[in-house]
Amino acid sequence: MPPALFTVVGITAGAAGAALLAPFVLGMAGFTGAGIAAGSTAAGMMSSAALANGGSVAAGSLVAILQSAGAAGLSATATAGVASVGGATGALVGGAVDLLKRMRK
Numbered sequence: 001m002p003p004a005l006f007t008v009v010g011i012t013a014g015a016a017g018a019a020l021l022a023p024f025v026l027g028m029a030g031f032t033g034a035g036i037a038a039g040s041t042a043a044g045m046m047s048s049a050a051l052a053n054g055g056s057v058a059a060g061s062l063v064a065i066l067q068s069a070g071a072a073g074l075s076a077t078a079t080a081g082v083a084s085v086g087g088a089t090g091a092l093v094g095g096a097v098d099l100l101k102r103m104r105k
Contacts, residue, residue: 006101007094014090015083022074022082031070042066 002008030040037043042063049063050056057063069078 004095004098006097007091010090010092010094010097011087012090014093015087018086018089019079019083022069022079026066026070029066029070031066033071035071036067042070 030037030042036046045063045066046057049058049061053061069075074082
């Protein structure tokens with residue numbers, strides 16, 4: 001077996017998984033196409049952002065960006081960013097598995 005097999009698998013699975021799951025996770029958090037779901041994590045974030053900003057949510061804030069992604073989907077740039085973070089996470093996990101396998105020998 002190649003020494004870095006789990007690292008390669010981790011990068012691939014992490015990048016693909018993150019890109020495919022991001023829209024689902026946004027919806028579960030309450031960032032939906034119909035707006036922010038009442039009583040959700042997104043609603044709590046929006047409330048906190050509004051309190052910190054004098055009653056409104058600032059354009060370009062994290063809440064505004066996540067709501068935009070929840071409503072319209074991720075842009076190509078955002079998808080690439082999410083996939084990059086997923087791939088990096090997968091590389092760390094896969095690399096750790098590779099290291100542990102080498103240490104067992």
